[in-house]
Amino acid sequence: MWVEPGLHMDPFILSLALKACGLALSVSFGESLHGYSVKTDFINSVFVGSALMDMYMKIGKVEEGCIVFNEMPLRNVVSWTAIIAGLVRAGYNNEALAYFSDMWIQKVGCDSYTFASALKACADSCALNYGREIHCQTLKKGFIEVPFVANTLATMYNKCGKLDYGLRLFESMTKKDVVSWTTIIMSNVQTGQEGNAVKAFRRMRETDVSPNEFTFAAVISGCATLGRIEWGEQLHAHVLRLGLVDSLSVANSIMAMYSKCSHLDLASTVFQGLSRRDIISWSTMIAGKTEQKPLVDQLIKRDFMQKLLEMILVSAHSRDT
DNA sequence: AAGCTTGAGG
Numbered sequence: 001m002w003v004e005p006g007l008h009m010d011p012f013i014l015s016l017a018l019k020a021c022g023l024a025l026s027v028s029f030g031e032s033l034h035g036y037s038v039k040t041d042f043i044n045s046v047f048v049g050s051a052l053m054d055m056y057m058k059i060g061k062v063e064e065g066c067i068v069f070n071e072m073p074l075r076n077v078v079s080w081t082a083i084i085a086g087l088v089r090a091g092y093n094n095e096a097l098a099y100f101s102d103m104w105i106q107k108v109g110c111d112s113y114t115f116a117s118a119l120k121a122c123a124d125s126c127a128l129n130y131g132r133e134i135h136c137q138t139l140k141k142g143f144i145e146v147p148f149v150a151n152t153l154a155t156m157y158n159k160c161g162k163l164d165y166g167l168r169l170f171e172s173m174t175k176k177d178v179v180s181w182t183t184i185i186m187s188n189v190q191t192g193q194e195g196n197a198v199k200a201f202r203r204m205r206e207t208d209v210s211p212n213e214f215t216f217a218a219v220i221s222g223c224a225t226l227g228r229i230e231w232g233e234q235l236h237a238h239v240l241r242l243g244l245v246d247s248l249s250v251a252n253s254i255m256a257m258y259s260k261c262s263h264l265d266l267a268s269t270v271f272q273g274l275s276r277r278d279i280i281s282w283s284t285m286i287a288g289k290t291e292q293k294p295l296v297d298q299l300i301k302r303d304f305m306q307k308l309l310e311m312i313l314v315s316a317h318s319r320d321t
Numbered sequence: 322a323a324g325c326t327t328g329a330g331g
Binding site: 011012015016019046047050051054076077078079080081082083084085086111112113114115116117119120123146147148149150151152153154155177178179180181182183185186212213214215217218221248249250252253256278279280281283284286287 | 322323324325326327328329330331
């Protein structure tokens, strides 16, 4: 790394630079900072070591991240949480829980961030018993009061099929934030209880917590299944007012809603107005058009397939470079 | 100084 003469590098700026590499997914720059850290011994700083490991986890080089972590001379609660969270993000839930157990054995204190990451590992791997143990610990240490810990815990119960526990936890929360409400709405939609999802959304509107793009995506898909196009239209207008249509998850759920309610024309209008489209946008439109029998639409469908193929090729190419 | 939770269709 080139440093302006007269300025000197320190662990603070180096860990910030590493964080930037992680955010920008800049592999080559990150690797040269790694080399620089080794040469200058800055790597022995717990801040630099943690940032370097986190950078590797964020750019998808999980093995390198683990190597950096295992070679760190000094680790603290942030280093441990970052490796656990990184493994969970990459889908290595069992490995993440193994690190969490190690951390426990080595008597490194856990905080709310650590519990949230470990609980997500349990949620994603349906490790209900381990999740229950962690639930006890969060109660003991008072972290259940931290909204994002309670939210992750509720998600863990919902994903493990224990919706009653998730619901009870949600109701007991004194501070329900946007994620708490969205989680309860989503869980209801995913388990075929769309009516309850809409009820929860209405309850939410009576609080001072504002819905975000996740909330709208969930409740709109609930309305789609219920066939309540009039509610869907109201939500569409709402989303337009808030400027949330730029979010693809919202736009896709609106298209799916119109499509399911037999208004393919409206779905098409939304689709045409999108400045960018992802695989869900395309497959939603294809699924909608496939429902229709006339030959003309089959031709349109073929056109869509062609474009879809092009898009897949483009994305495969950009992954290579 | 840093690490955390909600995700769409078939």
